[in-house]
Amino acid sequence: MSVAGLRRAARETVSGLPREFWWLWTSTLVNRLGAFVATFMALYLTLDRGYSASYAGLVVALHGLGGVVSSLGAGVMTDRIGRRPTMLIAQTSTAVSVAVLGVMVHPAAIAAVAFFVGMSSNASRPAVQAMMADIVRPEDRVRAFSLNYWAVNLGFAVSSAGAGFIAERSYLAGFMAEAGMTLVCAAVVFLKVPESRPERTAAAVRDTPAEPAVRLSTVLRDGRFMSVVGLSFVVALVFQQGYVGLPVAMGTDGLSSSDFGTAIAVNGVLIVALQIPVTRFIQHRDPRRLLVVSSLLAGYGFGLTAFAGSVAVYALTICVWTIGEIINAPVQSGLVVRLSPAHGRGRYQGMYTMSWSAAALVAPLMSGVVIDHYGATWLWGMCAVLGTAAAGGYWMLMRGLPAEEKVTESVALVAVTAAEPGQDAAAGLPQDAVERAV
Structure with missing residues (x-):
């Protein structure tokens, strides 16, 4: 492709998305640029503090458990108090707790604060996903989720190198750097990102009864959506093996930690290099086939x-399952939004987020037990089976998938929530937007 063609492709990839999305994207990038705790927690506890590997594993597990616990609560907050307040509370809490964690010395205190860090750092995810669904047109959502996922991995790739350099000199400086970057992220949200929670739907605008309230029980009774959550958990179990089973297997083959670092770096490089061009290729294709293909690539890649x-x-x-990851992330996020009612997106996103947090807890146990008792070959065979099962599940689940919502919905919702507090929601809409929405 020529330079002009590359420029045109890049322009088409980023064009047409609202300004609010780019501020949200910026906050995501800043947040991931400051990532330190999740990456270096185990090394910090064993090398800097001198604790055992067992204790470090316990603390890392508590950090993950905090994410599981906060997912549903953050989803409820996202719907009740709004996307923006939830993000601000989560990011401020993360900054404070990370700074406190850096100065804790008692084992019980470190474990307790790590649990709280896991809760607060995971709490903003349902709000971010719900807000992107609110402000981006349905036909652009796969592209938007892909760009956000690209920002996550770009930030992580840069921060990993920088954080490693900082860790060699001072772990405390790394904790404080993450706290500072998280506060910057909160400042971006506070200054530039407006609330997008849909207070009233198009039905309410034309004085018809409002849609029924969405509760957690509503989400749990939604069979199709909970099937997606279950399949997401299965796929996440497979992807997590890249960070829990793979290093152990490489070690048993006599390879060093630096060899693992070299190999796994391929994952980040490919995502940063291919996420945008792959998204251009997949964004208007059948999501069922894409999810089937991505599941098979994940399963058989491992x-x-x-x-x-x-x-x-x-x-x-790693190249094989990374391609599956690149396809799966934005398409599955788009499917979650498609199955979520606008006024219940926070709860639905919270349940979806919990599937990944739960997989992060279960995957280390699964890999450890299987490798210890049966060997790594059995683990990789299980991954192939799980990928195949997920592919079959997606193929059956998405038959008769409801049609995509109207393009005008997101425009109406953003305009509704842009109204001044106390103002009639319909008054916040331009007349032609109201007419299109109804």
Whole structure:
């Protein structure tokens, strides 16, 4: 492709998205640029503090458990008090708790604060996902989620290198740097990101009864959506093996931690390089087929690891499942929004977020038990089976999927919530927007 073609492709990828999305995207990038705790927690506890590997594993598990606990609560907050307040509370709490964690010395105190860090750092995710669904047109959502996922990985790639440099000199400086960057993220949200929660739907605008309230019980009774959550958990279990099962397997093959770092770096490089062009290719294609393909790539990408014995072959298998990850992330996020009612997106996103947090807890246990008792080959075979099962589940689940909502919905919702507090929601809409919405 020529330089002009690349420029045109880049312009088409980023064009047409609202300004509010780009401020939200910026806050995501800043947040991930400051990531330190999740990456270096185990090393900090074992190398800097001198604790055992077992204690470090307990603290990391408590950090993950905090994310599981906060997912549903944050989803409820997102719907009740709004997307913006939830993000501000979560980010401010994260900044404070990370700074406190950096100065804790008692084992019980470190464990307790790590749990709170996990809760607060995960609490903004349902709000971010719900807000993106609110402000972006339905036909642009896969592209928007893909760009946001790209920002997450770009920020993580940069922060990992920078955080490693900082950690060699002072772990405390790393904690304080993350706290500071999280406060910057909160400042961006406070100054530039407006509330987008839909206070009234188009039905309410034309004085018809409002849609029924969405509660957590409503989400749990939504069979199709909970099936998506279950399939998401299965796929997440597979992807998590790249960070829990893979390093152990490479170690048993006599490879070093630096070899693992070299191999897994392929994941981040490919996501940063390919996320945007792949999104251009998939954004208007059948989501059912994309989810089936991504599940198979994930399952059999890890399945091929059973035949790996060198860094080069391990890196090759990582390429396979990374392509699956690039496809799966934005398409599955778009599917979650498609199945979520506008006035209940926070709760639905919270339940979806919990599936990934739960997988992060279960995956280390699964890999440890399987490798210890049966060997790594069995683990990779299980990944292939799980990927195949998820592919079949997506194929069956998405038959008769409801039609995509009207394009005008997101425009109406943003305009509704832009009205002044206490003002009639319909008054916040331009007349032609009201007419299009109804």
